[in-house]
Amino acid sequence: MEFQSVLALFWLIAGGVSFYFSIGNARVWTSIAVGFFLILLGEIIPGAMPFLPGLDNAYVLAMGHIIGTISILVMSHGFQEYYVFTRTLDFEGSKRFVYLSVLGVIAASLVFLLINPTPTEEVRKVIRIVENTNWVFLSLINIDLIRKIYLNVKDTPISNGFIAFMVVFACIFLWKGSQLYIDVFNLEMIKDTFPLRYEISFWCKNIGNVLASITVGGTFLYLGKLLR
Amino acid sequence: MILLPRGNPVKENIDPGKVDLAGALGKMRQGKFTGYLRFDFPDGTGVFIYQEGRLISALYQSERENLIAYDGIARTFAESLAGSGVLNIYRLSTDLAYSIHALLHGEMLHKGQDLQLIDIKSLLVRMREDKSNGCLRIYSPEHIALIFYRNGNPLGFFHDGSTEIETTADSSMSVAREPGAKVDVLVTRGNIETSLADLMETADVAGLWDNALTERRRQREERESTTSRTLEMKESERRQKALALFQRSAQAHLGKLGVSLVEKEFEKMKLNGGQLNEALLSGFYGNLSKAAKLVAGPSKIELMLDEMKKGFKGLSK
Structure with missing residues (x-):
């Protein structure tokens, strides 16, 4: 319970900082910051605060995983936009469009859940595997993409912020990769047979989670300082 | 410098560049004008002589050139359109008009004869006896005098400094007494009245005028084009300097991405x-600032x- 509370605190800070950052900065940062903010909404509140009311609801839990998936997709899209900007120096769109699009996708996902049978635990596990698969592979892709962005903006004031993002995605990879490993091999059910693997995966997941929350909050604070 | 008697002034101090000269010459013809038009330019003098509406003589003279007839007309037109010219029109008697023609185009019977070596009185007597038509030009290093003859009789006397044709020889003859004075004797032979063609009849004066106008327009366009090219080059140089300045500044504050942003917005x-x-730069600064926000904060951008x-x-000064 204590660990969950600390985790929740870290993610609240990280989510708050990233959302605030999305408001006060250039449009291209909106997708990235909103993506990180969605981690707080979709993943951490159900996971870090199991004591909140209504969190045993199958739809709330399923939506948590779906929002988590939307989160990595939105921020990956944001980094792609940033990369395109560093190559072409062109960018377009508006912040409002980003916010509305994200809300629209979340609403459409909710409708999709509601018109289908109640997501059982087995269904939710499948959704979670889909979510974590996205996180794992897109984290790796994003690390490479951010490396390329860093090379393009190496001598600008913001450049070191992208190194911080690489660290963030390394932590997320550790966190989500461990969770995916546990789910794919159903290690929780067979932890007595493979205690070491389970223990390593479990602690990697938790440490990765904490480090991710700290690095996300720290990175956005650092970016805020660089862009002052 | 061509010295001519002023005669009776018709128009003086006109800018020939502002006159339709072809039309003006046509009016002279219609008005049976007798006299001459004198064009003074910084580098030369043009003289058109009319006799009862006939353009009997045209001359353009400068230090390097002595153009007559059509060439003289064309050149005078061209110089008139170039500006800085003055046109004076004087009416003369018919006889004097012929004499001026003789002065400008006549046969040089004697040239540069030293008056101390020549008996001027005998020369004048011979002019009368021969019933000569023409002009005696008597000149010293300081002064010049003209004596016009018609059928051996003096028509009038003119010297530099006088404004009118004089009827007495006193002033003109005083030049002959000056040390180093010389005389030129210019005569026209035969029946000058019938030998002189009307240049306006044989020449397409309107065509010459149109050619001068066309050439002038071409020169002006060429000059304008050159000026415009020079201005363009100066502006291009200023643009290049401004771009280089912006690039340096962007490099210092935003790195090479900043340089690319400057180039793109420029x-x-x-x-x-x-x-x-x-006004243009205001838009440029705005766009650059917007793009720069992706890689730098407002304070850095403001500084840049x-x-x-x-x-x-500094460049504009």
């Missing part, structure tokens, strides 16, 4: 040889833009 202004002004604005003001 290109977006689509100057196409146009002038780089504050201030540097650019100050630098550009």
Whole structure:
């Protein structure tokens, strides 16, 4: 319970900082910051605060995983936009469009859940595997993409912020990769047979989670300082 | 410098560049004008002589050239249109008009004869006996005098400094007494009245005038084009300097991405040889600031833009 509370605190800070950052900065940062903010909404509140009311609801839990998936997709899209900007120096769109699009996708996902049978635990596990698969592979892709962005903006004031993002995605990879490993091999059910693997995966997941929350909050604070 | 008697002034101190000379010459013809038009230019003098509406003589003389007839007309037209010319029109008697023709175009019977070696009185007697038509030009290093003859009789006397034809020889003959004085004797032979063609009949004066106008227009266009090219080159140089200044500033504050942003926004202004002004630059600064927000904070951007604005003001001075 204590660990969950600390985790929740870290993610609240990280989510708050990233959302605030999305408001006060250039449009291209909106997708990235909103993506990180969605981690707080979709993943951490159900996971870090199991004591909140209504969190045993199958739809709330399923939506948590779906929002988590939307989160990595939105921020990956944001980094792609940033990369395109560093190559072409062109960018377009508006912040409002980003916010509305994200809300629209979340609403459409909710409708999709509601018109289908109640997501059982087995269904939710499948959704979670889909979510974590996205996180794992897109984290790796994003690390490479951010490396390329860093090379393009190496001598600008913001450049070191992208190194911080690489660290963030390394932590997320550790966190989500461990969770995916546990789910794919159903290690929780067979932890007595493979205690070491389970223990390593479990602690990697938790440490990765904490480090991710700290690095996300720290990175956005650092970016805020660089862009002052 | 051509010395001619002024006669009776018809028009003086006209700018020939502002007159339709072909039309004016036509009017002279219609009005049966007798006299001459004198064009004074910085580098030469043009003289058109009329006798009862017939353009009997045209001359353009400068230090290097002595053009007559059509060439003289064409050149006088061209010089008139070039500006800085003065046109004076004087009416003369028919006889004097012929004499002026003789002065300008006549046969040189004696040239540069030293008056101390020649008996001027005998010369005048011989002119009368021979019933000569023409002109005696008597000149010393300081003065010049003209004596016009018609059928051996003096028509009038004229010397530099006088404004009218004089009827007495006193002033003119006083030149002959000056040390180093010389005389030129210019005569016209045969029946001059019938031998002189009307240049306006044989020449397409309107065509010559049109040619001069066309040439003048071409020269002006060429000059304008050259001026415009020079201005364009200066503006292009200013643009290049401004771009280099902005690039340096962007490199210092935003790195090479900043340089690329400057180049892109500069290109977006689509100057196409146009002038780089504050209004255009205001848009440029705005767009650059917007793009720069992706890689730098407002304080850094502000600093960079201030540097650019100050630098550009320095370029404009």
